[in-house]
Amino acid sequence: MAKDEKTSGDGGTTLLILKGVTKIYGEGDAAVHALRGIDLTIHQGEFVAIMGPSGSGKSTAMNMVGCLDVPTDGTILLEGQDIAELEESDLAQIRGQNIGFIFQQFNLIPGLTALENVMLPMVFQGYSSDERFERATELLEKMELGNRMDHLPSELSGGQQQRVAIARALCNDPDIILADEPTGNVDSKMGRDIMTMLSKLHKEGKTIIMVTHDDHLATYAKRTVYLLDGAVVDRLKYKENHALEAKKEKKKDTKKGEKS
Numbered sequence: 001m002a003k004d005e006k007t008s009g010d011g012g013t014t015l016l017i018l019k020g021v022t023k024i025y026g027e028g029d030a031a032v033h034a035l036r037g038i039d040l041t042i043h044q045g046e047f048v049a050i051m052g053p054s055g056s057g058k059s060t061a062m063n064m065v066g067c068l069d070v071p072t073d074g075t076i077l078l079e080g081q082d083i084a085e086l087e088e089s090d091l092a093q094i095r096g097q098n099i100g101f102i103f104q105q106f107n108l109i110p111g112l113t114a115l116e117n118v119m120l121p122m123v124f125q126g127y128s129s130d131e132r133f134e135r136a137t138e139l140l141e142k143m144e145l146g147n148r149m150d151h152l153p154s155e156l157s158g159g160q161q162q163r164v165a166i167a168r169a170l171c172n173d174p175d176i177i178l179a180d181e182p183t184g185n186v187d188s189k190m191g192r193d194i195m196t197m198l199s200k201l202h203k204e205g206k207t208i209i210m211v212t213h214d215d216h217l218a219t220y221a222k223r224t225v226y227l228l229d230g231a232v233v234d235r236l237k238y239k240e241n242h243a244l245e246a247k248k249e250k251k252k253d254t255k256k257g258e259k260s
Ligand SMILES: Nc1ncnc2c1ncn2[C@@H]1O[C@H](COP(=O)(O)OP(=O)(O)OP(=O)(O)O)[C@@H](O)[C@H]1O
Pocket: 025, 026, 032, 033, 034, 052, 053, 054, 055, 056, 057, 058, 059, 060, 061, 104
């Protein structure tokens, strides 16, 4: 790898490079261009926010960053290694050990209790069952779910499921945390607590990449990447689009008001 790709301007080590990453879902007339050639570099220990309107490709980009999906075109280098050259079993090991995912839709296993959901990823990392139990209990208590550990996801509120998902993301003490709208389903106090926790993890040296719709939450991050229609754009272009969309919404609301 070229030297300039290995270190950033401030000396931080490059963790991840996306080069011309394209993602097309489906084929022919049904094809959806979710990502249109994204270039993105993430350094170790960064806290990056990804912002963009609904459908702009944020979750798809997170799936790429987390090596959960393969691009239709383009290259992803994780610590200099082209992930297309790795076996699926190696990738699964990297994901399990190094990356904690907080998904937009939680992705909890419906037939397992909160405790079992948090304990599960540790099975593959060689923890004893006592260690798994202790660590999962500790994380769930931190998430104020000590009295809900034996409940199934269907017996929990959206915010509670979100917190189980966060505890699960932290169970293997990953270096990288990918959070897709981590505060999307919680009240404002819990939202602040989650952001404080992510900031603390960032201070401890973790790399955090967080998708958010919320300008205020993005300020917790040290850098924001803006997506529009599957492409990375600068802040100005994003803001212009945002203002335009808000104007359209206002017009729609006024029309609705006139009708009723
Ligand atoms: N599995 C899929 N099959 C087909 N199209 C998909 C799939 N996943 C996402 N898409 C489409 O790709 C585009 C980008 O979707 P994505 O989920 O990345 O958006 P997003 O920015 O995360 O939106 P939101 O803020 O609503 O979560 C959208 O047009 C979406 O409909």
